Amino acid sequence: MDADLTTGERIRVLRESRGMSRPVLAQLCGRGVEWLKKIESGERELTSHPLLLQLAAALQVADLSVITGTNTPSAAATAPLGRLAHPGMPDIWAAVMTRSLTAAPAGPVDPAALQGRVDQTWRLWHTSARNRTEVGALLPGLIRDGEHAVRTLDGEQRRRAQVALSDVYRLTGQATAYVAPAELAWVVADRALSAAQAADNPAAIAAASWNLGNILRETAYPEEALRVVEEAADLIRPHLDGAPEDWRGIYGALQLHAAVTAAREGREGDAWRYWGRGDQVAKNLPVAYVHPSAVFGRANVDFHAVSVATDLKKSARAIGLADDIDPDAMPSVERRARLWVEVARGHLQRGDRTAALHVMQMAHRVGAETVSYTPSARTVAADLWRNSPRSMRAETSRLAEAVGITTAG
Template sequence: MTHPDSIPADLSTGERIQLLRESRGMTRPVLAGLCGRGPDWLKKIESGARELRSHTLLLRLAAALQLSDLSMITGDSSDVTQPVPQGRLSHPAMPAIWSAVMSRPLAPAAAEPPDMAVLQGRVDQTWQLWHTSKRQRTEVGALLPDLIRQAEAATRTAEDNQRRRALVALSDVYRLVGQATAYVAPAELAWVAADRALSSAQEADDPAAIAAAAWNMGNILRETAYPEEALRVVVEAASLIRPHLDGAPDDWRGVYGALHLHAAVTCARDGRDGDAWRHWDAGDQVAKSLPAAYVHPSTVFGRANVDFHGVSVATDLRQNGTALSRSDEIDPDVMPSLERRSRLWVEVARGHLQRGDRTAALHVMGIAREISHETVAYTPSARAVAADLWRKAPRAFRSEAADLAEAIGVSAP
């Protein structure tokens, strides 16, 4: 990352933004997308063809570049720091989860070997709760601290093949930590959880667990502005598990398909149209090879999720006509995950916003919130849509837009 003292004083605001963006390895589409704008807008800002006068957009750029001082962009030479609100959301479950993750004992406690069937059953039930609860962060967050400690203890007391099963269960738990604390966890906790999920799976030498943990690591990398690394991790994981798929359980093929869908979204956010649809097609082929009703227990890969990702890919590529026509062909109720179903409607709302139809966007955001309030309240893309609607909703719907924004804690400038 560029140090403030290394930025030439005579650079314009646009030139500073470009230097800071490139020092983080971010592409224009990624940074522009994090600010709710298109790459052409950012290109004009960086080249000086367009002046950046909005303080709000300056703050969004600074936050997306993970800067603590706005003067790194503005070049203000005063000694007064211009702090940048990072927008990290908070959730009451975080302190207990933090304590469980960060207070892992170094020495094994004296205990009876665990019943691995019972432990894995608890883990699977908690994943199921994540997908079926309208308040998934709150309900899963309440269970995670004890589950983390139990899974950690199991790896220290189980022996031989039972220890491998304990390591897989621990990897599953830390993947769930990543899901339940996304956008609310401090960066260090997110990285610790992702690394423990992957290292536990590798120690167990379980290809499916490694692939699932890589999928989770890819989420962390992509959401912290490392799209190339995210793509590398999931593509490598797909290559590792591919030779094991012939005759493998359906869930192994399910996680393989999920890796391709992850790659599709990562490429789409980077504006790589051909690569995005190539990976989506690969996921589509996997879904066709599985039973029609198949759903992967944690990634929810299956026919419905492939179709949902088609909407996401088109939206991220700003192909709003394609996104909306694809969404018209989907029956949302076939998706067993309420969290994913709610996110679909957020993607549809984004597509309507891209077409300038804020009335339709407001309507479908209401549907998304009804399905899962916490998904809307804690997902940045949903909050960005709500903030946009609050600022620019048609006069007849401003009260409704304000109610939505207030309900999920969005404050529009």
């Protein structure tokens, strides 16, 4: 990078070197294209430190001095490398990426007790409005204890520890989505699947594949995502007769995953076919059944119908489906918040910004961190703030600020 380049010129060079368009980078920062154009041209000075951090994260730059061209302590601070920043990431990164290759001088780990802690943390993920923060604080200890258990146990005890460790890494993938660097996301997904395969447990393999499918879909590999979840479904299907309910639950979750993946690709027939399979699984489970981690059940099948319709740009159908849903039937706060985000997207597709704002405010009240750390939710909030009429500006600005989208600077 030429030392004489201005901050704006550096941003432009970094953006172009990554093959990123100006609208994409502006959207990742929650700003408009004209704002970024003025920054890059030098017409507008960039003085906001939070905006510098957002730009660094979006451009995958670890040192802000690469953007600013200065070496002052504040400018040289390490920036987060995920799409969004969360204060819990450094400790999780350390636990994942500095895995010891030898047994730690600690006492034995009971795999049943470890699994109990993991299950409890999954419940926290689904019930807390601050799930990323609260779960993120527990993950480093769970990761280290899980790794210690599989290194020190043998036989059936070790296989149980492998299942628990796979669950830990699946939860890590959920809790760090969009805030983790890409390399950590892939490491976590791979370790979850490897631990499940080492345990030789079809349900654990299917659950880890569901998690890997999420990573593949969110990183623009939809065909690979479909392949993974379909293979996982084929693997577990022969074991479903007489299997525990959770085995059928994760099989149903794989079908819903495939439905959304196909919908995002505009494959309407495939999307509803996969959804229908998930719907049939739910009909064959008790009405009140909910999978402990994937939250598959009757309510989640209905929630996914809204997501499929929204992703297919069938906004009228999505809103109609949402009208018939009882959100309280879903025990997961995180999933309820995401439902309202999907409904808000549907209202935006129809041009009804008033309804979209109202629903987004509901989503934020239900699960503040789910909204703040989900790109689709932030996109809706940014769109409302930028494009709503003057009469809504105060409310849309408050929503944008609450979500973490900078509206000044």
